Amino acid sequence: MPGYDSSRSRLRLADRHVRVIARLAAGKTPAAELFPSLGELQELGLVGEEGQLSPLLRELVEAIQAPVVTISVEITGEAGPVHHGVVVGADSVIVHEGWPGEEESEYIPVEPRTLVFELAWMVHLRRGADEQPAVPRVVSTLKALDAAFGVLEEDPGAVRDALTGAGTSEEMAGPLSELVLSLNSYWRVTVAWDGERDGAHAPMLLSLAVWDCGPRGCWIREQPEEPILPGQVTPETPLELVRSEAGEIWRKLADVIPEKAELGSRT
Numbered sequence: 266m267p268g269y270d271s272s273r274s275r276l277r278l279a280d281r282h283v284r285v286i287a288r289l290a291a292g293k294t295p296a297a298e299l300f301p302s303l304g305e306l307q308e309l310g311l312v313g314e315e316g317q318l319s320p321l322l323r324e325l326v327e328a329i330q331a332p333v334v335t336i337s338v339e340i341t342g343e344a345g346p347v348h349h350g351v352v353v354g355a356d357s358v359i360v361h362e363g364w365p366g367e368e369e370s371e372y373i374p375v376e377p378r379t380l381v382f383e384l385a386w387m388v389h390l391r392r393g394a395d396e397q398p399a400v401p402r403v404v405s406t407l408k409a410l411d412a413a414f415g416v417l418e419e420d421p422g423a424v425r426d427a428l429t430g431a432g433t434s435e436e437m438a439g440p441l442s443e444l445v446l447s448l449n450s451y452w453r454v455t456v457a458w459d460g461e462r463d464g465a466h467a468p469m470l471l472s473l474a475v476w477d478c479g480p481r482g483c484w485i486r487e488q489p490e491e492p493i494l495p496g497q498v499t500p501e502t503p504l505e506l507v508r509s510e511a512g513e514i515w516r517k518l519a520d521v522i523p524e525k526a527e528l529g530s531r532t
Contacts, residue, residue, distance in 0.1 A: 286312075328352040329354075412427040
């Protein structure tokens with residue numbers, strides 16, 4: 266069920282509720298399958314009997330009606346994938362955070378200057394262990410990684426053999442098996458906006474992908490290079506992971522967010 270917390274202007278909404286709000290904001294009637302969701306919003310008082318939107322939805326509506334930048338944050342951990350994100354409007358920034366197994370996300374307006382902090386919070390970026398790896402760059406293939414994950418749950422001790430059996434060198438199999446066994450989560454931040462390339466309008470996309478390996482630190486996945494488009498990778502696609510400190514990852518999070526002056530011209 267949707268909810269609202271006036272103390273922090275927090276909204277608890279499922280995607281279906283957001284679709285209802287977007288339709289009403291555009292002056293359109295929600296599709297028939299969304300009527301139950303409309304009823305829930307009306308029961309909460311966020312939508313009136315005639316479809317009028319509560320002032321409590323003003324910032325959310327402004328952002329989803331005319332998004333300037335959208336940010337998708339996908340984190341995959343033990344509980345499976347969880348989706349968070351940010352919608353940046355002309356005068357408002359709304360972050361939304363999911364929860365494993367829950368339909369609803371929490372939508373909160375934030376200050377634009379805190380955007381990098383919010384992203385770091387979502388991905389649980391923190392100072393890692395002081396441990397410095399003997400091998401700071403690990404190289405293999407996606408085929409080998411799939412083989413490792415294929416045996417991980419049933420027989421963790423077989424991960425290294427799975428990697429070498431799929432073509433990973435002996436030098437790389439040990440360090441990579443340690444990362445697979447210590448992996449807390451894998452996360453990817455993808456930023457999209459309407460930009461300009463070669464003087465013409467073009468959709469722009471930047472991404473950052475990281476493995477959080479707990480005591481073994483965070484590793485930026487340099488290959489396959491983000492953003493990955495459908496059909497772009499094969500089992501033979503190289504896998505490259507590079508050990509990175511939290512400060513470097515913070516800077517890279519900042520780098521994927523376009524500056525205001527770049528929105529129409531970033532290449």
